Amino acid sequence: MTLALLLLAGAGAAAWFLDSLYRDLGLRARHDVLEAQVIALISSAAIDGEGRLIPENLAEPRLTAPGSGLYAEIVSSRGSWRSPSALGSGLNLAAAPATGERRFEYAKLADGTRVLGLSLSIRWELEDGSSRDFIIRTAESLEPWYREVARVRAWLLSGSIILGLLLLAGLAVALRIALKPLHRLETEIADVEAGRRDLLGSGWPRELSGVTGNLNALLAGERKRLERYRTTLGNLAHSLKTPLAALRGLIESGQADPQSQARQLDRMQEIVQHQLKRAVFSGASTTMTDLPVQESLEQLRGALAKVYSEKSPRTTIAVAKGTAYPIDAGDFLELAGNLMDNACKYCSSEVAVRAMPWTSADWRRPGLLLDVEDDGRGIPPVERSRVLERGVRADESVAGQGIGLSVAREIAAAHSGTLEIGESRLGGARISVRLPGR
Amino acid sequence: MRLLIVEDEPALRETLAQQFRTAGFAVDLAADGVEGEFSGNELPVDIAVVDLGLPGKSGLDAIRAWRKSGRSFPVLILTARDSWQEKVGGLDAGADDYVTKPFRFEEVLARVQALLRRSGGWSQPLLKSGVVELDTRSQEVRVAGTSVELTAFEYRLLEYLMLRAGQVVSKAELTEKLYEQDFERDSNTIEVFVGRLRRKLDPDGDRQPIETLRGRGYRIARD
Numbered sequence: 256m257t258l259a260l261l262l263l264a265g266a267g268a269a270a271w272f273l274d275s276l277y278r279d280l281g282l283r284a285r286h287d288v289l290e291a292q293v294i295a296l297i298s299s300a301a302i303d304g305e306g307r308l309i310p311e312n313l314a315e316p317r318l319t320a321p322g323s324g325l326y327a328e329i330v331s332s333r334g335s336w337r338s339p340s341a342l343g344s345g346l347n348l349a350a351a352p353a354t355g356e357r358r359f360e361y362a363k364l365a366d367g368t369r370v371l372g373l374s375l376s377i378r379w380e381l382e383d384g385s386s387r388d389f390i391i392r393t394a395e396s397l398e399p400w401y402r403e404v405a406r407v408r409a410w411l412l413s414g415s416i417i418l419g420l421l422l423l424a425g426l427a428v429a430l431r432i433a434l435k436p437l438h439r440l441e442t443e444i445a446d447v448e449a450g451r452r453d454l455l456g457s458g459w460p461r462e463l464s465g466v467t468g469n470l471n472a473l474l475a476g477e478r479k480r481l482e483r484y485r486t487t488l489g490n491l492a493h494s495l496k497t498p499l500a501a502l503r504g505l506i507e508s509g510q511a512d513p514q515s516q517a518r519q520l521d522r523m524q525e526i527v528q529h530q531l532k533r534a535v536f537s538g539a540s541t542t543m544t545d546l547p548v549q550e551s552l553e554q555l556r557g558a559l560a561k562v563y564s565e566k567s568p569r570t571t572i573a574v575a576k577g578t579a580y581p582i583d584a585g586d587f588l589e590l591a592g593n594l595m596d597n598a599c600k601y602c603s604s605e606v607a608v609r610a611m612p613w614t615s616a617d618w619r620r621p622g623l624l625l626d627v628e629d630d631g632r633g634i635p636p637v638e639r640s641r642v643l644e645r646g647v648r649a650d651e652s653v654a655g656q657g658i659g660l661s662v663a664r665e666i667a668a669a670h671s672g673t674l675e676i677g678e679s680r681l682g683g684a685r686i687s688v689r690l691p692g693r
Numbered sequence: 694m695r696l697l698i699v700e701d702e703p704a705l706r707e708t709l710a711q712q713f714r715t716a717g718f719a720v721d722l723a724a725d726g727v728e729g730e731f732s733g734n735e736l737p738v739d740i741a742v743v744d745l746g747l748p749g750k751s752g753l754d755a756i757r758a759w760r761k762s763g764r765s766f767p768v769l770i771l772t773a774r775d776s777w778q779e780k781v782g783g784l785d786a787g788a789d790d791y792v793t794k795p796f797r798f799e800e801v802l803a804r805v806q807a808l809l810r811r812s813g814g815w816s817q818p819l820l821k822s823g824v825v826e827l828d829t830r831s832q833e834v835r836v837a838g839t840s841v842e843l844t845a846f847e848y849r850l851l852e853y854l855m856l857r858a859g860q861v862v863s864k865a866e867l868t869e870k871l872y873e874q875d876f877e878r879d880s881n882t883i884e885v886f887v888g889r890l891r892r893k894l895d896p897d898g899d900r901q902p903i904e905t906l907r908g909r910g911y912r913i914a915r916d
Contacts, residue, residue, distance in 0.1 A: 524795045558784035565816050585778040592777030
């Protein structure tokens with residue numbers, strides 16, 4: 256609306272500018288005509304017997320035809336001369352400029368015709384050496400020019416109105432086209448809210464693709480998190496049923512000796528601990544700030560040095576300079592902590608940790624590669640998938656140890672990354688985690 | 694061994710105290726971080742078990758305060774949150790090991806004993822001095838391969854001396870570390886117990902495993 260008003264004002268201003276420009280030029284042309292006539296009159300004029308200054312022949316035919324619209328008169332103290340065209344016109348110019356000067360004036364004829372007049376005062380040298388002042392006046396009817404101006408003005412007005420309307424229509428169409436993706440976004444977000452679709456579609460214009468990409472990442476992250484919570488809750492409830500049933504059975508059958516009760520309690524305790532461990536991490540988010548990887552790894556090394564002080568494995572940390580990755584500090588500590596803990600547990604004396612950025616052509620920001628190796632016995636290929644699945648299913652027996660790897664893999668997966676088990680050059684296992692960039 | 698428990702949950706605190714006393718520890722209790730910090734600074738504790746989630750002053754703050762004032766006894770933290778962030782935080786603050794809640798007492802006891810051994814410079818659960826062997830896990834004492842029956846107090850006395858093998862331990866220190874309360878005890882009691890322990894370990898009196906340093910205290914030789 257504001258834009259439309261501005262547009263109309265612009266068109267109006269343009270019309271007004273053109274109009275005044277045209278009037279200005281027209282007026283100057285009128286001045287030129289009058290001046291040319293004055294000069295023509297002077298050049299052909301001579302003093303007659305009565306001492307008047309009279310043009311000897313009128314080259315301009317409009318001066319001879321009455322009512323032609325071009326008039327002239329020469330006035331002096333000795334009488335005046337008027338062009339034939341001025342006869343009966345009631346021409347009445349009053350300006351009497353000082354000698355050598357000119358003055359323009361507007362006047363009206365007897366019939367109401369508006370004229371522009373020019374009066375030039377000159378001093379004429381007479382033959383006897385004396386001189387006399389004359390005022391030479393020319394006037395031209397402005398009516399034809401006014402009609403022209405009115406016509407141009409009408410043309411400008413209608414032109415600017417048409418132009419304004421065309422611009423408005425164009426603007427409306429352009430806005431409609433420009434806002435169409437926003438309307439689509441609005442609809443799709445409403446659809447996501449209502450659960451009619453999971454993510455926003457593709458094919459957004461360049462200006463919106465950043466926003467929709469981030470929105471989709473956010474949606475996917477939240478969805479993953481929600482799924483994980485649901486799974487965790489489901490697993491927790493489901494897996495608690497068995498020991499609960501057993502406990503109830505023991506009590507109802509009157510065999511509730513403390514030992515068998517304690518066994519079921521232990522089982523429940525393990526289940527809770529296990530599920531909690533899987534629920535702590537937060538997963539990928541678009542709002543994470545970069546975590547300095549080296550610092551977190553050093554912290555873990557310090558902590559593990561205490562926990563494994565009797566074994567005191569030699570732990571080397573090699574982080575490529577400036578390696579940072581947008582991940583929740585708790586998630587990274589959990590991921591690297593589980594891997595380094597395992598490495599310290601299973602190594603014979605040496606643990607090596609490496610971290611470096613990892614790039615791909617599609618990413619503006621690099622991913623993260625984390626390698627944790629030890630010189631223990633390693634994990635045989637046939638056992639690798641089993642180790643990673645450990646504790647993933649609720650009804651599986653939960654071993655007190657060894658869920659570290661599967662938790663680490665879940666954290667990696669929550670960040671759309673991968674975890675692979677391989678062989679270390681140190682002789683033991685090498686766990687490689689790859690977290691993607693963006 | 695004198696152990697400080699800082700735990701706000703009364704049931705857990707009392708259970709732990711009971712179990713540690715049974716295991717031969719002199720136990721001091723604190724119910725929050727402020728009390729814990731005070732006890733750790735003022736009492737001659739050998740080790741502390743600290744819950745991280747305390748009301749008021751947190752367990753972490755108490756540990757930091759102890760370390761800042763130069764108290765170097767080992768600290769075992771109990772944490773309900775089994776996350777590395779929490780563990781790293783605790784170990785960074787000056788703790789030495791952690792146990793995740795819920796736990797079995799055996800687990801806590803094993804960690805406490807390991808920490809005590811470590812702080813005494815032993816890397817094995819089996820402490821040896823000459824022919825005397827003390828197994829901290831089974832609380833068994835053998836002399837030249839033969840099992841010796843000791844009372845709870847005699848065991849605690851021997852364990853304390855063995856953990857500090859090579860160092861002179863004064864009677865005052867023994868009184869402090871083996872009894873919970875601070876009231877005055879006749880140091881003759883310690884002499885009596887040391888005498889009994891000597892007779893059990895060395896009935897013939899030819900090995901002299903516990904050396905007496907007049908006016909300074911007792912010492913067990915380090916192998």
